[in-house]
Amino acid sequence: MNPQSRFGGVLRWESMLGLVLIFEVILFASLSPYFLNIWTLSDATFNFTERAVIALPLALLIIAGEIDISVAAIIALASVTMGLAAGQGVGTPGLVAVGLGTGLVAGAINGALVTIGRVPSIVATIGTMTLFRGVAYAVLGDRVLKDYPASFSVFGQGYAVGPLSIELTLVIVLAIVFGVFLHQTRWGRTIYALGANPIAARWSGVPVDRYRFMLFAVTGLSSGLAAVLLTSRLGSTRPSIAQGWELEIISMVILGGVSVWGGKGTIPGVMLAAVVLGLVNFGLGLLNVPGIVMSIIVGSLLILVVAAPVLAGRWSASRLARRAT
Amino acid sequence: MTQNSAARRDLALGLIVLLLLGLVTAAFPQFARPGNLAEVLDDSAILILLALGQMLVILTRGIDLSVAANLALSGMVVALFNRNYPDAGVVPVLVMAIGSGALLGLLNGMLVWRLKLPPIVVTLGTMSVYRGLIYLLSGGTWVNDNQMSADFLGLVRFEVLGLTVLAWLAIIAAAVAAFAMRYTGSGRDFYAAGGNPAAATYTGLDPGRMQCLAYTICGAIAGLCGYLWVARFAVAYTDIALGFELQVIAACLIGGVAIAGGIGTVAGVVLGCLFIGVIRNALPLIGISPFWQMGINGMVIVAAAVLSARRREDKRSILETRAA
Numbered sequence: 001m002n003p004q005s006r007f008g009g010v011l012r013w014e015s016m017l018g019l020v021l022i023f024e025v026i027l028f029a030s031l032s033p034y035f036l037n038i039w040t041l042s043d044a045t046f047n048f049t050e051r052a053v054i055a056l057p058l059a060l061l062i063i064a065g066e067i068d069i070s071v072a073a074i075i076a077l078a079s080v081t082m083g084l085a086a087g088q089g090v091g092t093p094g095l096v097a098v099g100l101g102t103g104l105v106a107g108a109i110n111g112a113l114v115t116i117g118r119v120p121s122i123v124a125t126i127g128t129m130t131l132f133r134g135v136a137y138a139v140l141g142d143r144v145l146k147d148y149p150a151s152f153s154v155f156g157q158g159y160a161v162g163p164l165s166i167e168l169t170l171v172i173v174l175a176i177v178f179g180v181f182l183h184q185t186r187w188g189r190t191i192y193a194l195g196a197n198p199i200a201a202r203w204s205g206v207p208v209d210r211y212r213f214m215l216f217a218v219t220g221l222s223s224g225l226a227a228v229l230l231t232s233r234l235g236s237t238r239p240s241i242a243q244g245w246e247l248e249i250i251s252m253v254i255l256g257g258v259s260v261w262g263g264k265g266t267i268p269g270v271m272l273a274a275v276v277l278g279l280v281n282f283g284l285g286l287l288n289v290p291g292i293v294m295s296i297i298v299g300s301l302l303i304l305v306v307a308a309p310v311l312a313g314r315w316s317a318s319r320l321a322r323r324a325t
Numbered sequence: 326m327t328q329n330s331a332a333r334r335d336l337a338l339g340l341i342v343l344l345l346l347g348l349v350t351a352a353f354p355q356f357a358r359p360g361n362l363a364e365v366l367d368d369s370a371i372l373i374l375l376a377l378g379q380m381l382v383i384l385t386r387g388i389d390l391s392v393a394a395n396l397a398l399s400g401m402v403v404a405l406f407n408r409n410y411p412d413a414g415v416v417p418v419l420v421m422a423i424g425s426g427a428l429l430g431l432l433n434g435m436l437v438w439r440l441k442l443p444p445i446v447v448t449l450g451t452m453s454v455y456r457g458l459i460y461l462l463s464g465g466t467w468v469n470d471n472q473m474s475a476d477f478l479g480l481v482r483f484e485v486l487g488l489t490v491l492a493w494l495a496i497i498a499a500a501v502a503a504f505a506m507r508y509t510g511s512g513r514d515f516y517a518a519g520g521n522p523a524a525a526t527y528t529g530l531d532p533g534r535m536q537c538l539a540y541t542i543c544g545a546i547a548g549l550c551g552y553l554w555v556a557r558f559a560v561a562y563t564d565i566a567l568g569f570e571l572q573v574i575a576a577c578l579i580g581g582v583a584i585a586g587g588i589g590t591v592a593g594v595v596l597g598c599l600f601i602g603v604i605r606n607a608l609p610l611i612g613i614s615p616f617w618q619m620g621i622n623g624m625v626i627v628a629a630a631v632l633s634a635r636r637r638e639d640k641r642s643i644l645e646t647r648a649a
Contacts, residue, residue: 127626132623251449
């Protein structure tokens with residue numbers, strides 16, 4: 001596949017997501033009179049903001065040909081350390097530092113396992129997922145931590161300007177940072193090279209392991225940030241916090257057009273997918289459709305998304321063959 | 326060489342499990358009572374069955390995240406059937422459980438084989454879909470033990486020679502798998518298809534077809550376990566065995582199955598399951614909260630992964646097989 005047609009395909013993919021988004025807005029607006037209210041829409045964004053914070057670095061990681069399944073477990077671990085620190089009377093800035101620090105350390109452990117330990121990333125992060133979540137359960141058992149200072153709630157419940165929440169502002173800023181990094185810098189190009197052909201990248205003098213380590217560390221740090229936001233919004237910590245999110249976040253990234261084989265994907269695509277999924281979630285809630293039905297839709301979409309290019313390729317190939325004869 | 330290192334690994338894991346048993350027994354002699362050991366085996370039986378199926382899938386370079394959802398869906402199907410036709414007996418229930426499981430597994434397999442889709446994405450998708458279907462099928466209701474017939478509940482508990490039918494099933498399955506994987510052509514084909522798909526293709530073996538077969542067998546086992554699970558715990562609802570797929574994969578990884586495919590033994594997998602089973606049953610006895618189980622599993626997976634990666638270091642220093 002030449003680069004031009006790939007670029008064309010990506011463009012098509014994103015415009016398709018855009019169309020789905022418009023369709024969604026029209027559908028929900030016509031089904032529920034409460035949907036097109038600026039505060040309703042503002043509320044709806046909480047359905048994807050925390051997940052999107054992790055989806056951004058995870059997209060880079062998957063483009064680089066790796067994967068991290070432990071992100072939701074890192075949220076749980078970071079939330080538990082924050083909860084314990086809050087119990088010791090640590091103030092809000094200290095809590096944020098604890099949350100981010102825990103995430104960074106957890107991400108660095110993943111990175112070290114993959115680069116120094118030479119463990120395939122899926123095995124390493126299945127292990128650390130079990131480990132991190134396990135530590136959260138071991139420490140907390142069936143207890144709940146909720147000694148958070150009142151000022152801590154600002155991150156998850158505060159608003160920057162009018163109905164624009166702090167969480168959404170943060171996601172927009174991060175999306176721009178990650179987008180510029182991936183699409184406009186040399187490091188971003190290197191990440192594509194890494195995923196498209198790691199051996200060629202290594203022979204071209206790319207410090208492959210350093211990139212991998214940094215990507216895992218940043219993913220961990222972002223999971224720590226998501227833990228700060230989610231804990232602040234909920235105001236409490238249970239060891240089951242963010243259970244199953246890893247799959248939702250990976251679905252988000254793949255629906256955004258990132259290839260699980262690495263080397264392909266864009267930040268605008270991932271952000272569009274985040275908004276689309278968040279709105280579906282919210283809209284179905286508005287229509288009293290149970291969340292589990294949503295999982296059927298997301299699951300089918302996920303398979304459809306990876307199957308569609310294959311089927312389309314096969315179809316055009318057979319058409320070409322027919323024309324040739 | 327691979328054979329030897331695998332045998333050595335199994336031996337080491339076996340010694341670790343025995344050591345674990347010895348330590349617990351030294352502190353709590355009642356743990357080694359035959360009755361209690363039988364209970365440990367009964368408790369690990371479903372994990373062993375599922376891990377054997379998962380092993381086939383991982384051997385052929387796949388992964389099946391949908392086993393627990395498949396189990397739950399097939400379990401709900403037979404629970405509803407049993408509720409509506411309590412007099413039909415257990416045979417149709419078994420046929421139905423295995424059939425529904427195999428069908429769900431076949432769907433995974435066809436998507437991976439025919440469309441060449443990445444296994445992790447396919448089974449991630451079908452996991453959500455299967456789980457959602459349980460809700461649609463049951464309307465979110467529970468099927469409780471008073472809605473299950475006596476033979477439906479009784480079969481798994483029936484004891485032969487001091488062991489439950491459930492435990493015997495695991496033993497028989499492990500024995501059959503151990504024999505088939507070592508001495509039959511199709512057993513060796515799984516190793517060939519996963520160890521080196523290109524070479525396997527040249528010998529006339531379709532690795533994709535083996536993958537599809539592995540998924541179907543894994544699915545059939547998951548379906549059977551659906552009945553076993555529902556009958557053992559005497560309840561069926563949307564969330565049964567939620568997240569259990571990770572414990573199954575963990576058991577395989579602890580047992581030495583390589584995620585890159587082609588490496589793994591039945592003995593290793595069974596020992597991996599027993600390791601988890603012994604810890605799970607010993608923890609409450611030693612007075613450690615069962616909440617530690619998950620953390621211990623995590624530590625063991627990480628340790629096992631680092632150790633086995635080290636051993637194959639020479640092979641994968643530059644050419645890395647992608648694990649997904």
